[in-house]
Amino acid sequence: MKQKIGLVAGVTLILAWCLLPVVWIVSLSMKDAAAVTNGSPGFWPGDAFAGFDNYVTVLTEDSYSQFRRAIVNSIGISLIATTLSVILATLAAYAIARLEFKGKKLVLTTALAIAMFPVVSLVSPLFDMWRAIGLYDTWAGLIIPYMSFTLPLAIWTLSAFFREIPWEMEQAAQVDGATSWQAFRRVIVPLAAPGVFTAAILTFFFAWNDFVFGITLTSTETARPIPASLSFFVGADPFNRPASLLSAAAVIATIPIVLIVLLFQRKIVSGLTSGAVKG
Amino acid sequence: MSAITMKNIVKKYGDGFPAVNDVSIDVEDGEFMILVGPSGCGKSTLLRMVVGLEDITSGDMLIGEKRVNDLAPKDRNLAMVFQNYALYPHLTVYENIAFPLRLAKVDDKTVDEKVREASRTLELDEHLERKPGNLSGGQRQRVAMGRAIVRDADAFLFDEPLSNLDAKLRGQMRTEISRLQKRLGITTLYVTHDQTEAMTLGDRVAVLKRGELQQLATPRELYENPGNLFVAGFIGSPPMNFLPCTVEGTKAELPFGTVEIPEDKAEKARGKGLLIAGLRPEHFEDASVVEDTGSSTFTATAEVVEWLGNETYAYLPFEAPDEMRGKLEELERDLDGEGLRTQLVVSLDGASTIKEGDEATIYVDTSKMHLFDPATGENLTVDTAKAGRIPGMEQHA
Numbered sequence: 001m002k003q004k005i006g007l008v009a010g011v012t013l014i015l016a017w018c019l020l021p022v023v024w025i026v027s028l029s030m031k032d033a034a035a036v037t038n039g040s041p042g043f044w045p046g047d048a049f050a051g052f053d054n055y056v057t058v059l060t061e062d063s064y065s066q067f068r069r070a071i072v073n074s075i076g077i078s079l080i081a082t083t084l085s086v087i088l089a090t091l092a093a094y095a096i097a098r099l100e101f102k103g104k105k106l107v108l109t110t111a112l113a114i115a116m117f118p119v120v121s122l123v124s125p126l127f128d129m130w131r132a133i134g135l136y137d138t139w140a141g142l143i144i145p146y147m148s149f150t151l152p153l154a155i156w157t158l159s160a161f162f163r164e165i166p167w168e169m170e171q172a173a174q175v176d177g178a179t180s181w182q183a184f185r186r187v188i189v190p191l192a193a194p195g196v197f198t199a200a201i202l203t204f205f206f207a208w209n210d211f212v213f214g215i216t217l218t219s220t221e222t223a224r225p226i227p228a229s230l231s232f233f234v235g236a237d238p239f240n241r242p243a244s245l246l247s248a249a250a251v252i253a254t255i256p257i258v259l260i261v262l263l264f265q266r267k268i269v270s271g272l273t274s275g276a277v278k279g
Numbered sequence: 280m281s282a283i284t285m286k287n288i289v290k291k292y293g294d295g296f297p298a299v300n301d302v303s304i305d306v307e308d309g310e311f312m313i314l315v316g317p318s319g320c321g322k323s324t325l326l327r328m329v330v331g332l333e334d335i336t337s338g339d340m341l342i343g344e345k346r347v348n349d350l351a352p353k354d355r356n357l358a359m360v361f362q363n364y365a366l367y368p369h370l371t372v373y374e375n376i377a378f379p380l381r382l383a384k385v386d387d388k389t390v391d392e393k394v395r396e397a398s399r400t401l402e403l404d405e406h407l408e409r410k411p412g413n414l415s416g417g418q419r420q421r422v423a424m425g426r427a428i429v430r431d432a433d434a435f436l437f438d439e440p441l442s443n444l445d446a447k448l449r450g451q452m453r454t455e456i457s458r459l460q461k462r463l464g465i466t467t468l469y470v471t472h473d474q475t476e477a478m479t480l481g482d483r484v485a486v487l488k489r490g491e492l493q494q495l496a497t498p499r500e501l502y503e504n505p506g507n508l509f510v511a512g513f514i515g516s517p518p519m520n521f522l523p524c525t526v527e528g529t530k531a532e533l534p535f536g537t538v539e540i541p542e543d544k545a546e547k548a549r550g551k552g553l554l555i556a557g558l559r560p561e562h563f564e565d566a567s568v569v570e571d572t573g574s575s576t577f578t579a580t581a582e583v584v585e586w587l588g589n590e591t592y593a594y595l596p597f598e599a600p601d602e603m604r605g606k607l608e609e610l611e612r613d614l615d616g617e618g619l620r621t622q623l624v625v626s627l628d629g630a631s632t633i634k635e636g637d638e639a640t641i642y643v644d645t646s647k648m649h650l651f652d653p654a655t656g657e658n659l660t661v662d663t664a665k666a667g668r669i670p671g672m673e674q675h676a
Contacts, residue, residue, distance in 0.1 A: 168365035
């Protein structure tokens with residue numbers, strides 16, 4: 001009984017800690033813009049309650065068309081980066097887990113080394129390079145760095161998953177008449193699905209939340225993603241950021257993430273390989 | 280359906296160690312062939328070379344008339360049941376069985392017919408929509424077999440298919456496999472380390488030790504005419520007794536006394552000094568329940584007696600001379616056993632009333648005794664006409 005009370009108290013504490021900022025942003029997004037500018041109206045909207053006005057403004061008014069364009073950019077760039085990254089990582093991880101080749105260790109450590117570089121240190125050289133070869137301010141210009149930064153993690157996650165799958169699965173498939181590719185696609189990939197989706201979620205998060213690349217490697221709304229676009233929000237007064245509109249935009253930007261997690265979470269079923277082999 | 284011929288197959292790994300060394304086995308069309316031996320004898324490697332999961336270092340592998348050394352597993356048209364079943368956990372039982380057919384792009388109607396037929400044969404009808412994870416060990420085993428029989432494969436390969444089942448189920452599945460093989464009449468190659476499975480299932484049995492073929496014969500031939508000490512010790516349970524023995528005339532001197540042996544056996548052993556005599560437990564009997572004992576009796580103290588109802592096992596300890604002890608310990612290691620004390624295990628009639636600690640008079644049937652050369656392990660008294668094929672002894676035959 002005592003333990004249960006402790007558990008409930010602990011869970012409540014952690015939930016409050018994690019959700020407080022979220023609640024604050026949602027609350028802020030429901031407040032009247034003028035009320036926020038005039039001074040703190042308190043935690044809850046109260047008198048300054050503006051309903052969904054801010055959302056409507058952000059999504060419909062002409063001055064915020066760059067934000068709507070940014071949503072399209074973000075979704076497109078993140079999805080393409082995720083798809084390509086996961087496909088490449090799956091193939092690479094399979095090779096690393098199953099094949100013996102020279103330089104296997106090198107591939108793994110190099111992959112990790114890439115992930116260790118601070119993003120900021122690479123942004124300036126990339127800026128120069130992208131401008132020189134014409135990738136500056138394009139979707140591809142963002143997709144490429146997103147992929148290179150998420151591939152290492154995806155490869156490590158997936159090769160761990162592949163190593164868990166017994167060798168016999170492929171061998172059985174091959175004896176049953178499958179080519180190596182068929183064995184991979186029809187037996188190994190379905191079994192590694194939880195790993196593939198884990199890698200996909202992580203990659204998507206990285207691409208969706210990135211600000212540094214987004215702000216540095218774009219200059220117009222042709223490729224600018226949501227986080228960067230938020231920094232271009234200006235209200236009537238240039239010295240006062242429209243906090244409530246920003247909050248509304250931030251909440252909108254969070255919705256796809258929540259949807260994707262809910263969607264993929266069901267695919268991440270642990271113990272999918274149970275029953276494949278005995279013992 | 281096809282014969283499988285292995286000619287001088289060698290498998291060497293990177294370090295040059297031959298896991299399989301110069302093995303030649305011919306499996307006839309429709310035959311049930313067993314590969315048996317202790318762990319590490321290369322039997323599984325050999326099977327995997329047949330199916331194509333291991334490269335062949337040298338030698339020829341023929342299925343039917345075709346050399347398959349360089350063919351991928353999928354082109355060899357063999358069906359294999361793995362030790363751990365290797366079922367596809369994301370597919371239902373139905374799709375697991377249908378998998379080879381789907382790969383072969385068979386139309387749905389034929390797939391359905393064949394899967395239903397296989398599931399009827401293996402009594403899997405009520406499990407077809409379940410996933411392998413929810414099945415018991417025996418059911419998974421049957422699904423693995425279903426996946427094998429659904430195709431028109433040239434041969435079945437089994438890699439220790441029963442070793443994950445409990446004892447009772449193992450017995451049932453053994454009969455099941457035997458019945459299935461007889462009915463389908465398909466060439467079968469079956470790997471096991473269990474000599475009971477080898478004896479009961481096989482038309483012929485190939486005994487392997489450290490990558491080398493020891494003897495290839497029917498179970499009866501192996502039991503009655505083992506080619507060497509290893510085969511003699513491996514086949515049979517409880518195992519054959521090995522006793523130090525010297526032959527003078529037609530008398531053999533054993534640790535418990537001297538017994539008369541037949542002239543033809545004595546002749547082959549005369550003048551060879553210390554030999555190892557091999558006697559199976561059932562070649563002994565309590566002298567009091569035998570009518571005509573002749574002069575082949577000795578007395579010894581029964582240290583332990585196990586009465587099983589229909590028969591009695593008595594354990595009679597003896598001292599082995601040092602030069603033989605080394606050989607016996609080496610043999611034990613080869614057989615995956617422990618270097619136990621040297622003792623004679625005798626199987627007596629259930630009516631025998633010998634008790635622990637008793638001085639027992641034991642009769643021994645020496646006509647079935649084998650004499651082994653302690654240096655080479657070779658059986659000096661083997662009847663080569665009834666011993667199948669023993670590599671290295673063919674020139675004598």
